Amino acid sequence: MLLTLIYLIASVTFIVGLKMLSNPATARNGNLIAAGGMTIAILGTIFLYEEDGQKLGNYGWIFGGIAVGTLIGFLAAKKVKMTAMPEMVSLFNGMGGACAMLISIVEFDHLFNKDSGVNFEWTAYPPLSALTSDSFFISALPMGQLLIILLGLIIGTVSFTGSMIAWGKLNGKVKDFSFKNQQVLNILMLVLIVAAASYLLWYCNQVGVKINVLTGMDNTNLPTESFFTNVKIIFYGLFVLSILYGVFFVLPIGGADMPVVISLLNSFTGVAAACGGFLYDNKVMLTGGILVGAAGTLLTILMCKAMNRSLANVLIGSFGGNKATGGGGAGKDQGTYKEISITDTAVVMAYANKVFIVPGYGLAVAQAQHVCHELEKLLESKGVEVKYAIHPVAGRMPGHMNVLLAEADVPYEKLLEMEHANEEFSTTDVVLVLGANDVVNPAAKTDPSSPIYGMPILDVELAKNVIVNKRSMKPGYAGIENDLFFQPKTSMLFGDAKKVLQDLVGEIKNL
Amino acid sequence: MTDFLNWITLHQQIIYIVILMVFVGIEIIGRVPSVLHTPLMSGANAIHGVVIIGAIIVMGKAEADNYLALILGFLAVVLGTLNVVGGFVVTDRMLEMFKGKKKK
Structure with a gap:
């Protein structure tokens, strides 16, 4: 029973690993510990797992699959650009979901399709003490198993197709797509999935034997040929519905909300993995899956909180739907904005005492993190204090900006979280906003009709000067105007972040 | 009841x-500080890769003539491995950069 011990150790490494991952100092080791636990769990399963005294076979297939997966996974993970990280996480998450989905399909087939088409393993008789009446019914099919198979199929499939759509959306392959009554369709599909699954369970529960204790009579209800056909039709119908639901569930949700969706799908896959744990009575799958399911759900809620929105609000996709009514401020006369030249920006920044840089998704798109670091070093060499203010949901994933700037060797201590940055803005001379928009929109504080009202923002308007770099005046993801751009303190610096920063570095060098 | x-x-x-x-x-x-949200999500993503153990069991139990189970099981093992290996490597890459900065 060495395997039990191995699974126990692996479960503990998952918990410890996840715990360590939530602290910057121990995070990397935490990841390695969890990876180590995973490795021994996999090796242990391959060599030690037995069922009814039978060891596993097909070693060639297993090792072949692992070799292929390792090679592709390793290369893909090593080659991916830092800006494409969110897509990659979504893609790998989808793979896990697909894995759970395939397991359910094979196990379903195993249950209903072995050789002659009949594979009944009669479930154990209930204990006599449980008898409340003279007659009782014993189902011929393992109903618990069937329920878990269905759950694994539905959750795994939704997670798979949803993640694929999220992946496509993040790398621009799939465009936002919504139509009238889409929410109605989604709810309808969900109801249909639940109804079909319940019906399938009820239908299968009809097959069995009814025993009357007093008369000793038994009534066997054997499945007919059409029973198997019907079960298969419903099962694969459920499969198709789940695929569609995953697609339509993610399609209308805007790009800015993708991190929340990926995190949610991540916890879905966790639950799907836990279903496998039930199915095989496998404790490590159970603990790992539930752990991720719970932690993932909490993480999703934390992300929503950072945007001051409820999960339901994100999922129903109010940003996409209410654009006309949501932009309460849009109808107002915005006044005019003023532009600033590169040369002026260079002067203002080089002679400032303290500069804050507010990075956003525009920085990531332009791949401007290296030249941004260059600008920061150049300014520091001129005696300017430079810091970065990181909004929790800047970019397309929480922490996206930290990862990006870390890639460009920006020292960790220079990245300030929102609360600390907000304390310092009032003593700041220049704030340079690079491709961020909604996270600095004062409407979140002042305009109750704004869809982002109540979201904590970076109070850049407290600084003496604000320079905003954007490609155009187009609104950000939330689709709302930003009053900040029209304030007297604010100057606009149009252009691609990378190009602008390069020019800026050149100008400052020439000063 | x-x-x-x-x-x-x-x-x-x-x-x-x-x-x-x-x-x-x-x-x-x-x-968890928000700095670590992405690596944490990625790490959790790798951990739910335990689903691969189910795939290995499916694969290992499949009869030699059950092609559906063999093919789907094989695919499941490949996808599960992708999830595990890719997940951990991506997480490590993200964290590597944080770590390096702290030492300096």
Whole structure:
């Protein structure tokens, strides 16, 4: 029973690993510990797992699959650009979901399709003490198993197709797509999935034997040929519905909300993995899956909180739907904005005492993190204090900006979280906003009709000067105007972040 | 009602695990700084790759002439491995950069 011990150790490494991952100092080791636990769990399963005294076979297939997966996974993970990280996480998450989905399909087939088409393993008789009446019914099919198979199929499939759509959306392959009554369709599909699954369970529960204790009579209800056909039709119908639901569930949700969706799908896959744990009575799958399911759900809620929105609000996709009514401020006369030249920006920044840089998704798109670091070093060499203010949901994933700037060797201590940055803005001379928009929109504080009202923002308007770099005046993801751009303190610096920063570095060098 | 109680008694071990794990999962990431949200999500993503163990069991149990199980099982092993290996490597790459900065 060495395997039990191995699974126990692996479960503990998952918990410890996840715990360590939530602290910057121990995070990397935490990841390695969890990876180590995973490795021994996999090796242990391959060599030690037995069922009814039978060891596993097909070693060639297993090792072949692992070799292929390792090679592709390793290369893909090593080659991916830092800006494409969110897509990659979504893609790998989808793979896990697909894995759970395939397991359910094979196990379903195993249950209903072995050789002659009949594979009944009669479930154990209930204990006599449980008898409340003279007659009782014993189902011929393992109903618990069937329920878990269905759950694994539905959750795994939704997670798979949803993640694929999220992946496509993040790398621009799939465009936002919504139509009238889409929410109605989604709810309808969900109801249909639940109804079909319940019906399938009820239908299968009809097959069995009814025993009357007093008369000793038994009534066997054997499945007919059409029973198997019907079960298969419903099962694969459920499969198709789940695929569609995953697609339509993610399609209308805007790009800015993708991190929340990926995190949610991540916890879905966790639950799907836990279903496998039930199915095989496998404790490590159970603990790992539930752990991720719970932690993932909490993480999703934390992300929503950072945007001051409820999960339901994100999922129903109010940003996409209410654009006309949501932009309460849009109808107002915005006044005019003023532009600033590169040369002026260079002067203002080089002679400032303290500069804050507010990075956003525009920085990531332009791949401007290296030249941004260059600008920061150049300014520091001129005696300017430079810091970065990181909004929790800047970019397309929480922490996206930290990862990006870390890639460009920006020292960790220079990245300030929102609360600390907000304390310092009032003593700041220049704030340079690079491709961020909604996270600095004062409407979140002042305009109750704004869809982002109540979201904590970076109070850049407290600084003496604000320079905003954007490609155009187009609104950000939330689709709302930003009053900040029209304030007297604010100057606009149009252009691609990378190009602008390069020019800026050149100008400052020439000063 | 009795059915329900029976079911709970029969599966109490698993039910205890589920309940405790839900609280552990919530507890251990409750105080994570937002800096680490992406790596944490990625790390959790790698951990739910344990689903690969199910794929290995499916694969290992498949009869030599059951092509559906063999092919789908093989695919499941490949996808599960992708999830595990890719997940951990991506997480490590993200964290590597944080770590390097702290030493300087």
